[in-house]
Amino acid sequence: MNNVFVYCEITEEGNVAEVSQELLSKGRKLANDLGVQLEAVAIGSKLSEIAQQIIPYGVDFLHIADDERLFPYATLPHAAILIKLFEEKKPEIAIVGASSIGRDLAPRVASALRCGLTADCTSLEIGDHTEPKTKQEYKNLLYQIRPAFGGNIIATIINPDTRPQMATVREGVMKKEIVSDAYKGIVNNLEVDSYVDEIHFIVKIIERHIEAQKINIKGAPIIVAGGYGVGSKENFALLHELADVLGGEVGASRAAVDAGYTVHERQIGQTGITVRPKLYIACGISGAVQHRAGMDQSSQIISINNDPAAPINQIADYTVIGDVSEVIPKMIKYYKLNSK
Amino acid sequence: MSFRIVVLAKQVPDTRNVGKDAMKADGTVNRAALPAIFNPEDLHALEMALEVKDRIQDAEVIVLSMGPSRAAEIIREAMYRGADKGYLITDRKFAGSDTLATSYAISLAVTKMAPFHMLFAGRQAIDGDTAQVGPQTAEKLNIPQITYAEEVLAVDHDSVTIKRRLERGIEIVKSPFPVCVTVHSSAPVCRPRHAKLLMKFKHARTITELQEETRDYTSLHNERIYLKIAEWSVDDLQANTELLGLSGSPTKVKKIENVVLQHKDSTVLSASDHEIEMMMKALISSHVIG
Ligand SMILES: Cc1cc2nc3c(=O)[nH]c(=O)nc-3n(C[C@H](O)[C@H](O)[C@H](O)COP(=O)(O)OP(=O)(O)OC[C@H]3O[C@@H](n4cnc5c(N)ncnc54)[C@H](O)[C@@H]3O)c2cc1C
Numbered sequence: 001m002n003n004v005f006v007y008c009e010i011t012e013e014g015n016v017a018e019v020s021q022e023l024l025s026k027g028r029k030l031a032n033d034l035g036v037q038l039e040a041v042a043i044g045s046k047l048s049e050i051a052q053q054i055i056p057y058g059v060d061f062l063h064i065a066d067d068e069r070l071f072p073y074a075t076l077p078h079a080a081i082l083i084k085l086f087e088e089k090k091p092e093i094a095i096v097g098a099s100s101i102g103r104d105l106a107p108r109v110a111s112a113l114r115c116g117l118t119a120d121c122t123s124l125e126i127g128d129h130t131e132p133k134t135k136q137e138y139k140n141l142l143y144q145i146r147p148a149f150g151g152n153i154i155a156t157i158i159n160p161d162t163r164p165q166m167a168t169v170r171e172g173v174m175k176k177e178i179v180s181d182a183y184k185g186i187v188n189n190l191e192v193d194s195y196v197d198e199i200h201f202i203v204k205i206i207e208r209h210i211e212a213q214k215i216n217i218k219g220a221p222i223i224v225a226g227g228y229g230v231g232s233k234e235n236f237a238l239l240h241e242l243a244d245v246l247g248g249e250v251g252a253s254r255a256a257v258d259a260g261y262t263v264h265e266r267q268i269g270q271t272g273i274t275v276r277p278k279l280y281i282a283c284g285i286s287g288a289v290q291h292r293a294g295m296d297q298s299s300q301i302i303s304i305n306n307d308p309a310a311p312i313n314q315i316a317d318y319t320v321i322g323d324v325s326e327v328i329p330k331m332i333k334y335y336k337l338n339s340k
Numbered sequence: 341m342s343f344r345i346v347v348l349a350k351q352v353p354d355t356r357n358v359g360k361d362a363m364k365a366d367g368t369v370n371r372a373a374l375p376a377i378f379n380p381e382d383l384h385a386l387e388m389a390l391e392v393k394d395r396i397q398d399a400e401v402i403v404l405s406m407g408p409s410r411a412a413e414i415i416r417e418a419m420y421r422g423a424d425k426g427y428l429i430t431d432r433k434f435a436g437s438d439t440l441a442t443s444y445a446i447s448l449a450v451t452k453m454a455p456f457h458m459l460f461a462g463r464q465a466i467d468g469d470t471a472q473v474g475p476q477t478a479e480k481l482n483i484p485q486i487t488y489a490e491e492v493l494a495v496d497h498d499s500v501t502i503k504r505r506l507e508r509g510i511e512i513v514k515s516p517f518p519v520c521v522t523v524h525s526s527a528p529v530c531r532p533r534h535a536k537l538l539m540k541f542k543h544a545r546t547i548t549e550l551q552e553e554t555r556d557y558t559s560l561h562n563e564r565i566y567l568k569i570a571e572w573s574v575d576d577l578q579a580n581t582e583l584l585g586l587s588g589s590p591t592k593v594k595k596i597e598n599v600v601l602q603h604k605d606s607t608v609l610s611a612s613d614h615e616i617e618m619m620m621k622a623l624i625s626s627h628v629i630g
């Protein structure tokens with residue numbers, strides 16, 4: 001069987017993106033399950049130091065395409081490299097981050113290779129399959145598990161007959177884990193000119209304004225998240241106060257972001273980030289499936305809601321029935337009184 | 341030279357407003373309980389196409405949809421909003437198509453409309469949220485793509501300059517034609533146009549729809565060609581049936597589960613000082629906080 005491939009996205013700062021690090025860890029596990037090797041692909045410019053960031057995740061082969069024309073990311077050259085490389089190496093599985101870049105790139109590659117692609121998977125597993133009609137048996141397929149239909153159902157997708165089996169996964173869904181800083185992997189520097197042509201550069205990038213990621217919600221052990229029920233931007237300041245006192249970060253539901261209470265970077269859920277903190281405090285959040293998809297793995301959940309029947313309460317360890325603006329100051333007060 | 345703009349639009353079940361009866365007891369989706377709507381981001385795509393049309397002389401906007409005959413509803417809606425013409429790809433043989441098979445069929449139809457300058461699609465459709473059909477169609481047509489478009493900054497007969505909305509910022513890119521543009525929901529939403537258009541296209545119909553009508557539209561449609569919404573079948577597109585429907589779709593659904601809430605034993609508290617203090621103490625002593 002052939003190997004598992006991970007496309008490594010390169011950030012503005014020239015590092016491997018978080019989501020790619022997470023996928024390298026997942027890729028390592030899948031490769032172990034299949035008894036195959038893990039390969040990674042990094043495409044960009046000035047990548048001489050990149051191997052040190054990638055190989056420790058347990059990467060056996062790292063393919064690097066290093067050329068000044070390859071950063072910033074552009075669809076056609078990156079796609080051309082992946083398509084040709086995949087035609088040569090015939091990966092069993094190929095995974096890509098479900099970021100602006102990954103969701104632009106992966107469909108293009110899948111179309112050229114005529115293989116199946118599942119977007120935004122929340123879980124990837126190896127499993128068998130028997131075709132109900134033909135009784136044909138397939139061993140060790142990639143189960144691509146994702147919410148569908150606005151999050152109302154969870155579907156398991158497979159690609160029995162085409163390779164690679166491709167999937168994208170959002171940032172924060174998988175856990176990153178270094179195998180060993182001393183892991184031995186082989187670096188393969190690609191001859192860029194044999195992969196890209198002048199024609200791949202016809203779309204010109206004229207200007208870019210990309211901000212470095214400032215808010216680190218994903219890494220926070222405690223998240224105080226506010227929803228539409230918080231009621232105002234001013235009340236959102238209360239959440240920041242509680243988060244500061246507890247040493248956490250502030251998150252939000254989409255309704256709160258849409259209402260302008262806070263910025264999109266804080267949105268948690270299916271179309272935001274996925275978090276799994278030690279403690280998640282949901283303030284004035286009803287608990288729509290799309291929101292729960294991003295937080296239901298939290299170790300402990302507190303819901304503060306004036307509606308006893310809010311769906312979020314069903315997954316909460318503590319439900320405080322009350323008004324956010326009344327409950328939070330009390331939490332701050334009694335935390336300060338009792339903590340040492 | 342006329343400037344041809346094709347807009348891909350999909351009719352989707354409104355998954356944003358899923359009521360209690362939307363899921364059947366067996367965990368499958370009860371499509372009948374969901375209203376069918378114009379995919380929201382496709383309306384942004386249509387708006388962007390109409391803006392380009394306003395800025396270029398001789399431009400025409402053609403709406404293309406693939407789906408059951410009922411999807412003609414959104415083609416008519418697009419006409420009321422300013423599209424000049426509509427085509428519907430419809431055939432039982434397309435049923436079960438995943439994004440790869442869908443983009444194959446769409447690319448054949450778009451090729452039939454060549455030469456075209458711009459191909460617009462929504463970023464993603466809310467029934468699947470895959471965001472794949474735009475880029476896959478572009479690949480099949482062997483044309484470049486500009487995803488997540490937010491604004492057309494400049495356009496003439498040779499090229500277009502577009503602002504893209506990315507996760508952490510924006511990017512401005514310029515492409516020659518033909519190009520595929522997928523439009524983000526941060527772009528302006530489609531404004532209603534003149535009531536005159538509604539009157540003009542009120543009787544636009546597909547052949548299938550005409551057969552179901554009691555009124556005879558033959559002479560009206562012969563007189564006003566623009567009222568004909570053409571239907572294209574597998575044969576019209578000379579499509580390879582191997583690449584369509586289930587057989588052309590590499591992705592298979594193995595299993596579908598309804599999302600069920602796992603009930604936790606929640607400790608329910610009031611907002612009284614005493615109960616909140618108890619909770620905070622318990623969290624501190626179990627080292628969840630502090
Ligand atoms: C394709 C798609 C993707 C989506 N992605 C996401 C996503 O990533 N993240 C996300 O969050 N949502 C997402 N949504 C939206 C989601 O469906 C819900 O609309 C949203 O999560 C609701 O936010 P909310 O709970 O803050 O607001 P509401 O549902 O309006 O809930 C407000 C809650 O506050 C309570 N409340 C009101 N006043 C007070 C008060 N004074 N004190 C205490 N409680 C009060 C109410 O009882 C209610 O439970 C998505 C939707 C779709 C269709």
Ligand SMILES: Nc1ncnc2c1ncn2[C@@H]1O[C@H](COP(=O)(O)O)[C@@H](O)[C@H]1O
Nearest residue numbers: 348349406461462464465470471472473
């Ligand atoms: N059946 C279809 N008919 C017309 N356009 C479609 C169809 N399916 C997808 N599209 C277009 O492709 C975009 C992305 O769809 P999706 O990949 O399903 O998220 C949509 O916003 C539409 O513009």
